[in-house]
Amino acid sequence: MSPEGFAFIAGLVKSRSGLILTPDKQYMLDTRLGPLLKREKLASLDALAMRLREPRATLLADAVTEALTTNESSFFRDGKPFEHLKRVMPTLAAARPPGTPLRIWSAACSTGQEAYSIAMLLQELEPAGVKAEILGTDISHEVLARARDGYFSQFEVQRGLPARLLVKHFQQEAGRWRVSPALRAMTRFEHLNLLSDLRGLGRFDIIFCRNVLIYFDAPTKTQVLTALAARLAPDGLLYLGGAETVLGLTDQLVALPTERGAYERRRVAALAG
Numbered sequence: 001m002s003p004e005g006f007a008f009i010a011g012l013v014k015s016r017s018g019l020i021l022t023p024d025k026q027y028m029l030d031t032r033l034g035p036l037l038k039r040e041k042l043a044s045l046d047a048l049a050m051r052l053r054e055p056r057a058t059l060l061a062d063a064v065t066e067a068l069t070t071n072e073s074s075f076f077r078d079g080k081p082f083e084h085l086k087r088v089m090p091t092l093a094a095a096r097p098p099g100t101p102l103r104i105w106s107a108a109c110s111t112g113q114e115a116y117s118i119a120m121l122l123q124e125l126e127p128a129g130v131k132a133e134i135l136g137t138d139i140s141h142e143v144l145a146r147a148r149d150g151y152f153s154q155f156e157v158q159r160g161l162p163a164r165l166l167v168k169h170f171q172q173e174a175g176r177w178r179v180s181p182a183l184r185a186m187t188r189f190e191h192l193n194l195l196s197d198l199r200g201l202g203r204f205d206i207i208f209c210r211n212v213l214i215y216f217d218a219p220t221k222t223q224v225l226t227a228l229a230a231r232l233a234p235d236g237l238l239y240l241g242g243a244e245t246v247l248g249l250t251d252q253l254v255a256l257p258t259e260r261g262a263y264e265r266r267r268v269a270a271l272a273g
Contacts, residue, residue: 001026005049009064012052016065017139018195018220032067066140073110074159076117077210081239084259085206086121088237092205093130095235102132103202107194107209107228109136112147112187113156114208116179119186120165135201137192147189150179195220198227205233210261211241218249225250229265238263 009029010021021028029045040060042048052061076082093102106115115136122132138144157166157177170177192198194212207228213221229252232238238253240246240261246253256262 001029001045005046008049009045009052012061013065013068014217014220016061016195017069017193018216018224019065019068020215020217021068028068033064036063036067066142069140073113075113075157075161077114077160078242078261079160080259081208081210081261082117082121084262085118085237085239086125089121089125089130089132089206090128092235092237093132096205102130102205103233104132104134104206105201105204105208105231106134106136107192107207108212109138109144109147109189110140111143111152111156112136112150112179112189113152113160114210115147115187115189116150116169116183117160118208119183120169122186123169123182132186132205134187135204136187136189138189139191139193141191144189144191147187148184150184151176152179153177194224194227198231201231203233203236204231205236207232207236207238210239211244213240213244222249226252229253232265234265234267236265 003023006023006026006029013019013021033045033048037043037045037048040048040051042051048064051057052064089102096102104118106118109115115134118132118134122130122134136144136147138147151173152170153176157170166177169180169183171180172178194209209224209228213224216224225246228238229250237256240263242261244261246255246263252266253263254266256264
């Protein structure tokens with residue numbers, strides 16, 4: 001592929017999703033866009049770049065962006081954020097008016113393991129009166145369809161999901177495991193680009209946006225973090241991935257001193273006098 005063609009596709013994908021593609025990632029284009037070239041009857045990636053320059057190539061640009069987006073997920077990924085969440089949800093719920101559910105957002109939810117992990121925690125806390133609405137969003141229509149269906153392979157349920165929870169919340173169907181109707185009823189999944197206007201989502205008590213920022217450059221990270229902070233309730237919590245930070249990117253969020261990867265909104269001190 002020519003440097004010009006790569007630069008054009010990389011620029012298009014960055015503008016649409018924030019994903020940074022450096023020249024050493026050309027192998028991703030070769031492997032992930034191969035089926036798209038075949039479907040569109042295009043001879044090469046350079047031919048694809050030429051087609052993408054056409055005014056009516058919006059749907060093709062969507063397909064290219066979706067194919068290049070990384071969709072890695074697992075149940076209860078990294079463990080500790082979910083342990084912390086389980087401890088803090090009763091306190092957050094008690095601070096809300098009676099009957100008001102917590103609002104929880106799994107941003108870049110991929111195939112839904114994170115959202116369903118949160119739902120499993122909530123079922124354990126339901127006797128204590130903790131209720132919540134769980135929203136999962138992603139830029140990829142394909143992974144959202146899988147998340148809504150709630151089917152997972154044997155390999156997927158073996159990644160981070162304790163056996164007792166598999167037996168309790170899943171049933172086997174035609175060689176795959178499907179999330180119970182009760183968990184599916186606790187979650188909803190919608191298409192969303194994190195670079196778009198997020199104000200229509202309202203406020204959330206808890207936001208998970210983990211292992212997403214690592215794919216963005218610094219200005220895009222700042223843009224996303226600023227938008228997430230604006231969607232967070234004053235006493236809400238944001239969870240980032242273990243390799244991610246807000247340092248040098250925004251002053252609107254501060255780390256919890258005792259919990260790696262957990263952040264809260266910076267509290268503005270009242271002016272004296």
